[in-house]
Amino acid sequence: MTNRERRDRGLAYISDESILEEQAVCRRILQKLNFMDRSDFAGIKIVVKELLGKSEDAFINPPFYCDYGSHIEVGKNFFANYNCTLLDVAPIRIGDNCQMAPNVSVYTAGHPLHPLSRDSGYEYGKAVTIGDHVWIGGNAVICPGVKIGDNVVIGAGSVVTRDIPDWCIAAGNPCRVIREITDADLKKLFRAEEIDDEAWMDIEERMGIMEQR
Numbered sequence: 001m002t003n004r005e006r007r008d009r010g011l012a013y014i015s016d017e018s019i020l021e022e023q024a025v026c027r028r029i030l031q032k033l034n035f036m037d038r039s040d041f042a043g044i045k046i047v048v049k050e051l052l053g054k055s056e057d058a059f060i061n062p063p064f065y066c067d068y069g070s071h072i073e074v075g076k077n078f079f080a081n082y083n084c085t086l087l088d089v090a091p092i093r094i095g096d097n098c099q100m101a102p103n104v105s106v107y108t109a110g111h112p113l114h115p116l117s118r119d120s121g122y123e124y125g126k127a128v129t130i131g132d133h134v135w136i137g138g139n140a141v142i143c144p145g146v147k148i149g150d151n152v153v154i155g156a157g158s159v160v161t162r163d164i165p166d167w168c169i170a171a172g173n174p175c176r177v178i179r180e181i182t183d184a185d186l187k188k189l190f191r192a193e194e195i196d197d198e199a200w201m202d203i204e205e206r207m208g209i210m211e212q213r
Contacts, residue, residue: 003019007089007090010090010124011124012112012122013123013124015121022070029050029069032047033048033051033062034064035062038061044059044060044062045059051066051069052069052073053069055074055078058078058079059080060084061080061081062082064086065083066086066087066088067088067089071089071090071092074098075095077097078099079098081099081100081101081102081104082103084105085107087108088108090109090125090127090128092106092127092129093129094130095131095134095150097132098132098133098135099135100136101138103138104137104138104139104140105141105142106128106142107143108125108126108127108144109123109125109144110144111123112124128142128144128147129148130142130147131148131149133151134151134152134154135154136154137171139156141159141160142160143159146161147163147164148160149164149167149168150166152164152165152166152167152170152181153168155171157171157173159172160175161175167180167181168180169181186209187200
């Protein structure tokens with residue numbers, strides 16, 4: 001097998017010239033994205049679409065870093081804030097309406113544990129999957145092979161080493177479930193503070209909350 005084939009099967013591989021050629025394509029797009037006029041929101045969206053391919057209303061606040069771009073799949077309305085890093089050696093699959101705060105890192109790349117194996121130059125990638133309606137707090141790190149469910153909040157500074165189930169708040173190092181998210185959280189804004197009445201009326205109308213009940 002070629003190293004590209006080995007990489008794409010999740011096997012140990014070496015970053016040879018063929019793989020560096022793929023990364024070079026990505027880096028040229030990143031060079032354009034990361035040095036754009038930050039107020040050119042429409043232009044940034046166009047370059048993000050060029051980088052990620054299929055996407056609908058995705059927006060990334062530069063600077064942004066990844067290895068390939070083509071290994072990243074995002075759903076509708078994806079947003080990543082400043083200094084996001086998605087190391088997409090293996091696929092990173094992200095659902096609809098997901099948000100990433102500043103300095104979030106998602107790693108699929110890894111290296112052998114023993115120094116003799118690691119010094120050989122071999123590495124690997126293990127896919128990361130993030131469900132729909134997920135908010136990942138600032139400086140969180142998602143490690144290789146992790147699956148995060150739907151409707152999840154990951155607390156700032158978390159290091160996610162294990163799968164996280166649907167409908168929960170999870171935080172810490174290592175990241176673990178703190179509690180479930182329920183309808184009691186529907187009007188929560190910040191700690192004990194609730195969304196004000198004017199904003200809540202707008203939310204009910206735009207999101208069809210009354211019709212769903």
